[in-house]
Each structure stands twice: as structure tokens, then as C-alpha cells.
Amino acid sequence: MNKKYLIIIIAVIIAVGAVVVLGVKIISNRGSLSGNLAVRNLLDQARQLETKGNLSEARLFYQKLVSDSPDSSSVVDWQKKAEDINIKLLFSPVVTPKSILYQIKPGDTLDKIARLHKTTTELIMKSNNISDSLIIPGRKIKIWNSPFNILVSKSQNTLLLKSDEEVFKTYIVSTGKNNCTPVGTFKIINKLPNPTWFKAGAIVPTESPDNVLGTRWMGFDLAGYGIHGTVEPKELGKQVTQGCIRLSNADVEELYSIISVGTEVTVIN
Numbered sequence: 001m002n003k004k005y006l007i008i009i010i011a012v013i014i015a016v017g018a019v020v021v022l023g024v025k026i027i028s029n030r031g032s033l034s035g036n037l038a039v040r041n042l043l044d045q046a047r048q049l050e051t052k053g054n055l056s057e058a059r060l061f062y063q064k065l066v067s068d069s070p071d072s073s074s075v076v077d078w079q080k081k082a083e084d085i086n087i088k089l090l091f092s093p094v095v096t097p098k099s100i101l102y103q104i105k106p107g108d109t110l111d112k113i114a115r116l117h118k119t120t121t122e123l124i125m126k127s128n129n130i131s132d133s134l135i136i137p138g139r140k141i142k143i144w145n146s147p148f149n150i151l152v153s154k155s156q157n158t159l160l161l162k163s164d165e166e167v168f169k170t171y172i173v174s175t176g177k178n179n180c181t182p183v184g185t186f187k188i189i190n191k192l193p194n195p196t197w198f199k200a201g202a203i204v205p206t207e208s209p210d211n212v213l214g215t216r217w218m219g220f221d222l223a224g225y226g227i228h229g230t231v232e233p234k235e236l237g238k239q240v241t242q243g244c245i246r247l248s249n250a251d252v253e254e255l256y257s258i259i260s261v262g263t264e265v266t267v268i269n
Helices: 003-051 055-068 075-090 110-116 121-127 249-258
Strands: 099-103 140-144 148-153 158-163 166-172 184-193 197-199 202-204 216-220 226-228 239-241 264-268
Touching: 003 055, 003 075, 055 075, 075 166, 110 121, 121 140, 121 249, 158 249, 166 249, 216 249, 226 249
Parallel strands: 148 264
Antiparallel strands: 099 140, 148 158, 158 166, 184 216, 184 264, 197 202, 216 226
């Protein structure tokens, strides 16, 4: 073959290859731009709904952002937004798919209603803006009617509050030093506000700055272990405890008001 024709053929092949590569890049960029536009539209709608107070709908948009764009650098922020809305709705009178409207009957007490629905008196009071234990027969109140469960990861130092399989809220915790927090599935068998700490050889009262239990205690069906607050919030996110699971006092008080005795807690490595 004439060398001149060979050079022309090679040049044509290179040119065609360059066009194909350029076309692929253009299509890819268009897809990326289209994806970014879709994300921006979803985010704008979520923010607008949240501003208008349509929290249930806003949460659905944040959840869609998380599911549609799991590799986005903003996915943690979207998940946190959805979780924050979960808590706002939980503590509001808004009836959601996992709650019911209950009409108070003669002879009812908050404790009786809470035990009937496996929830807490604190949650009923917060959800319905009830300031004391006095309730009036005939009044309709919101009751959370779906069980919560807890998943603790020792390697991540996180506590996931879950409703069925949905992550309802993520908390940062401290777990046992030298990996000593026991692994397994446990149940909450007792709850104490402002607990006294019975340590070896001493009793540390609630108000003492040395009381490592903080403001709340939720005990496991494994003696000596449970979930509690802390006097060392800077140590959260580390493996530093004697085996229990610590949260900030604000977080443990929130969790305490949500979960009832009997709640299942699974601890994994």
C-alpha cells in the first residue's frame, strides 16, 4: 500500500476515535448536569416544604435525595435533615403513619396508656403538649404505635435508633475501652432519671461531678451494663467506658423519653 494512503487512513482512524471520545464525554457531562439539576430541584423542594412547615413531605424529599444520590458529598447532611425532621414530627401532635389518634377513656392514666401501647409517658406528654399527668376523658391524643429498636456499632461508636428497618436517628456514643462492651442482643429492663452511681467501694450521688452516669440510665438484662449519659462529652466517639454505652446528656434525655422498657438493643463490633 502506498505510504501516503496509509498515513491518510491512520489519520482518519485517529480523527474518528477522537470524535467518539468527545461524544462520550459530552453525553457523560450532559448526564452529570442532568443529575445535578435533579438533585438541586429535589433539594429546593425539600427546603421549601420545610420552610412552609410541611415536615412530612419535606422528609420524603430528603430521603429520596439519600436513596437517589448515595455517593454525593452531601448525603450525610441530607440524612441528618431527615432524622431531625423525624424527631420534630415525633414530638409534635402531627399524626404520622406510625402513630394513632387515641381517645382518652374514663379511668385512663398516662402510665396506663403508655404501657398499653408500649411507649413512654414522656413521649405522650411531649407529643401532645401535656404539662402534667392530669388528662381529661374524651380528649384525643397522638400515640406512637410502632416499636423502636436500637443498633450500636462499637467500631463506629454510633447508636442507631430504628423504627422497623428505618434509621430514625443516629447518635454519637462512647463504648468500652479495649473493646469490652459485650456484643449481642439485650433488652432494656429498667430506666432511671438522675441515677446514683454505685461504684466499687463508694456511692456517688446524682449531683456529683464524678457521677459518670450523667442524667439518665437505661439498664440491660445483663447486670452492670446499659446506656447512660456522661460528664465527659469530649470523649464521645471513642472507646473509653467500662463497658457501657454513653451519650451526651442532651441525647440520652431525648432517647430516654422515646424508648420504653422492653426495647431491644443489638450491639455489634
